[in-house]
Amino acid sequence: VRELRVPANGLVLLVGVSGSGKSTFAATHFAPSQVVSSDAYRAIVSGDANDQSATADAFELLHHVVDVRLRRGLLTVVDATNVQSSARASLVKVAKANHVLVDAIVLDVPESVAVERNRARTDREHGAHVVARQRGDLRRSLRSIRKEGVRRVHVLTPEDVAGAVVVPERP
Numbered sequence: 001v002r003e004l005r006v007p008a009n010g011l012v013l014l015v016g017v018s019g020s021g022k023s024t025f026a027a028t029h030f031a032p033s034q035v036v037s038s039d040a041y042r043a044i045v046s047g048d049a050n051d052q053s054a055t056a057d058a059f060e061l062l063h064h065v066v067d068v069r070l071r072r073g074l075l076t077v078v079d080a081t082n083v084q085s086s087a088r089a090s091l092v093k094v095a096k097a098n099h100v101l102v103d104a105i106v107l108d109v110p111e112s113v114a115v116e117r118n119r120a121r122t123d124r125e126h127g128a129h130v131v132a133r134q135r136g137d138l139r140r141s142l143r144s145i146r147k148e149g150v151r152r153v154h155v156l157t158p159e160d161v162a163g164a165v166v167v168p169e170r171p
C-alpha cells in the first residue's frame, strides 16, 4: 500500500492527460463535494462538459469555488488535466492567498494507454492528437512542478494506482 499524504485543509491537484484516470481516482478516493472538476463547470456554463469554448468561463467559476472552499478550511481536489504550468500556477496562487498547502497527484500513464482508454469512452470525443499534446506538456511538467510551490508531488504509474490510499493530514 502506498500512502499519499495530502493536506487536510489544503489543495490537491490531480495532474494527467485525458484518459489517465483523474476522475476515476477522484471518485475512488474523495467525497464528491471535495472534487471540483473542469468538466462539471463546463457543463454548468454551456450544457456540455466537452465544450472547449466554455473553458475560460468554467475555470473562472472553478477558481472561485476553490478559493471559497480553501478559505473555509475544506480539502479541495481539482480534477482537471493541470498539465500546463500556467494552469497549476493560477491554482497555487489561490492556495497561497488562503495560506494553505498544495500537493499534486500525477497520474503518469503511457500515451498509448490513455489513447486506448479514451477510444472506449462515450463521454469524450477528442482524438489521439489531444493526448499527444497533453503528454508533451506533462513531460515538461514532471521536470518543473517541484519548483512551482507544490509541496509534495506524488507520481503514480498505472501499476501504483490500485495500491494507493489517500491520507489527509493536518499540517
Ligand code: GTP
Pocket: 016, 017, 018, 019, 020, 021, 022, 023, 024, 025, 039, 080, 081, 117, 118, 120, 121, 124, 158, 161
Ligand atoms: P479526462 O476527464 O478526459 O481528462 O480523463 P480522466 O483522466 O478523468 O480519465 P477517467 O477517470 O475518466 O478514465 C478514463 C477511462 O479509463 C475510463 O473509461 C475509466 O474507466 C478508465 N480508467 C480509469 N482509471 C483506470 C485504471 O486505473 N485502470 C484501468 N484499467 N482503467 C481505468
Ligand code: MG
Pocket: 022, 023, 024, 039, 079
Ligand atoms: Mg475526467
